[in-house]
Amino acid sequence: MHISFLIHNAFGFGGTIRTTINLANALAEQHDVEIVSVHRHRDSPVFPVHPQVGLRHLVDLRKGTPGYEGDLPEYRSPAAVFPKSETQYPHYSALTDQRIAHHLSTLTSDVIVGTRPGLNAHICLQAKQGPLRVGQEHLTFHNHPRPLRRALRRLYPRLDMLTTTTLADADTYRKHMTLPGVRIEAFPNPVPAPLSAPPGSRDKAVVAAGRLVPTKRYDLLIRAFDRVRADRPDWVLRIFGPGIGGGHGAQLQRLIEELGLEKHASLMGAVSPLETEWLKAGLAASASDHESFGMTIVEAMRCGVPVVSTDCPLGPREIISDGIDGRLVPMGDEEALAQNLLELINSDELRQRMAEAARISSARYEPALIAARFADTCAQLTRQRGTNGALKTVARRTRGSVIGAAYGVKDAVKRRFN
Structure with a gap:
C-alpha cells in the first residue's frame, strides 16, 4: 500500500511532526510511504526519518539557498483554500494553494493523510478521486475556534476517515459533527521504546x-x-x-x-x-x-x-x-x-x-502496533469501498475495535500492580 502524508513542515520541531514521522517510519517496514512537507526551512529534519520513507517539500523557504521561494509574489498573496480561522493561516499563501492543489491532483497513492485541519480542508476540496482520504486531528475538537469548527462540519463529510488521538475526542467528534459515511477512529500517538537501557542509577x-x-x-x-x-x-x-x-x-x-x-x-x-x-x-x-x-x-x-x-x-x-x-x-x-x-x-x-x-x-504505544492497526483499517475501508462502489461506512464507536485491546494493556497493568 502506498501511503502519503501531507504535513505543514516536516523539518521543524513539534509533537505533530514527531508523531507523523514515528508513524511513517513504522509503516515503512511494510508499505511504500512518503511525507510531503508544504514548507521547508532547513536542510535536514530534526527527527530521524526512516531511509525507506520518501521526504519532499512543496515550497522552499531556506534563506540564502538557490531554491528560496519566499520572495515570489504568489508567496506574498493570501491563501484562498486554507481556512482563515486555522492558526497556521498566516503561513499559507496563493503559492501554497497552487502547490498543494497540483500535488493532490497528481498524487497516485492509495491513501492520502492530512495532519492538520487546514491541510485536511485541501484534501477534502482538491484530492482527486481514488486515494482514501484520511484527516488526522492532533488537537481536540474544542481547541478549534468556532469559525473553524463550522468550516470543518461542511468539509469533513468528504473524508473517508477522521482520526483523533484520544477516545474522548473521538466521542466528541461523533457527538458534535454529523459525518455520514466517515469512520471516526482514535489512534494514540506512536512512541518508540528507548534505544538505550536506563542507567544503573537515576538523577535526583x-x-x-x-x-x-x-x-x-x-x-x-x-x-x-x-x-x-x-x-x-x-x-x-x-x-x-x-x-x-x-x-x-x-x-x-x-x-x-x-x-x-x-x-x-x-x-x-x-x-x-x-x-x-x-x-x-x-x-x-x-x-x-x-x-x-x-x-x-x-x-x-x-x-x-x-x-x-x-x-x-x-x-x-x-x-x-x-x-x-x-x-x-x-x-x-x-x-x-x-x-x-x-x-x-x-x-x-x-x-x-x-x-x-x-x-x-x-x-501499547509501540509504533509497530499502531501502524499495523492504521494500515489494517485503511485496507478494510478500501475493500469496503471496492465492494460497495462507494465508501459509506457507518461511523462506529472505537471502544469495540482493536484499539480496545491496546488500551486493555492499561487494565492488565492495574491488575498486576494493585
Missing part, C-alpha cells in the same frame, strides 16, 4: 518537557517545586522545550529567580532527542491545563519514568493509571502537585514500582 531530577507556552503551566510546576525544594533540596527541576528566549520563557526565568530557585530549577531549552534526558530522570511532571494527547508523558513512561500530571482534558487520564504507573492531580492545584511529587521522591520503593508499571503499560 524532576523533568518536564514541551513548548514554553502558558497552557503548559510551567509557572504552576515551578511554584510547586519550590514547596518540594523546602523538604528535598537535593532534588532539581529541569524543564526542556523551545521558547527559552521568548516572552513566556523570560517570565518563567524571572519566577525562578524571584523564588530563589536558580540552583534548583532550570530552563534547559530544546533538546533532540530527549530520550537521554528521560533515561536520566528520576521523575516526570506535567502541569498542563490542556493536553490533546500527552506525547511527553508517554515518552517518559516508555523510558521507565513515572509521571505526576494534572488530570486535564483530554489525554493524561487515558495514558496514566492513577496510583499505578503515575499520579493524576486536580488541574491548577499547586499543593496537590507538590505533595504527590514529594511522596514519590520520598519513597524509592514506590517510585521504582511505578516506574516498572509505566514501562509495561506504555508498551
Whole structure:
C-alpha cells in the first residue's frame, strides 16, 4: 500500500511532526510511504526519518539557498483554500494553494493523510478521486475556534476517515459533527521504546518537557517545586522545550529567580532527542491545563519514568493509571502537585514500582502496533469501498475495535500492580 502524508513542515520541531514521522517510519517496514512537507526551512529534519520513507517539500523557504521561494509574489498573496480561522493561516499563501492543489491532483497513492485541519480542508476540496482520504486531528475538537469548527462540519463529510488521538475526542467528534459515511477512529500517538537501557542509577531530577507556552503551566510546576525544594533540596527541576528566549520563557526565568530557585530549577531549552534526558530522570511532571494527547508523558513512561500530571482534558487520564504507573492531580492545584511529587521522591520503593508499571503499560504505544492497526483499517475501508462502489461506512464507536485491546494493556497493568 502506498501511503502519503501531507504535513505543514516536516523539518521543524513539534509533537505533530514527531508523531507523523514515528508513524511513517513504522509503516515503512511494510508499505511504500512518503511525507510531503508544504514548507521547508532547513536542510535536514530534526527527527530521524526512516531511509525507506520518501521526504519532499512543496515550497522552499531556506534563506540564502538557490531554491528560496519566499520572495515570489504568489508567496506574498493570501491563501484562498486554507481556512482563515486555522492558526497556521498566516503561513499559507496563493503559492501554497497552487502547490498543494497540483500535488493532490497528481498524487497516485492509495491513501492520502492530512495532519492538520487546514491541510485536511485541501484534501477534502482538491484530492482527486481514488486515494482514501484520511484527516488526522492532533488537537481536540474544542481547541478549534468556532469559525473553524463550522468550516470543518461542511468539509469533513468528504473524508473517508477522521482520526483523533484520544477516545474522548473521538466521542466528541461523533457527538458534535454529523459525518455520514466517515469512520471516526482514535489512534494514540506512536512512541518508540528507548534505544538505550536506563542507567544503573537515576538523577535526583524532576523533568518536564514541551513548548514554553502558558497552557503548559510551567509557572504552576515551578511554584510547586519550590514547596518540594523546602523538604528535598537535593532534588532539581529541569524543564526542556523551545521558547527559552521568548516572552513566556523570560517570565518563567524571572519566577525562578524571584523564588530563589536558580540552583534548583532550570530552563534547559530544546533538546533532540530527549530520550537521554528521560533515561536520566528520576521523575516526570506535567502541569498542563490542556493536553490533546500527552506525547511527553508517554515518552517518559516508555523510558521507565513515572509521571505526576494534572488530570486535564483530554489525554493524561487515558495514558496514566492513577496510583499505578503515575499520579493524576486536580488541574491548577499547586499543593496537590507538590505533595504527590514529594511522596514519590520520598519513597524509592514506590517510585521504582511505578516506574516498572509505566514501562509495561506504555508498551501499547509501540509504533509497530499502531501502524499495523492504521494500515489494517485503511485496507478494510478500501475493500469496503471496492465492494460497495462507494465508501459509506457507518461511523462506529472505537471502544469495540482493536484499539480496545491496546488500551486493555492499561487494565492488565492495574491488575498486576494493585
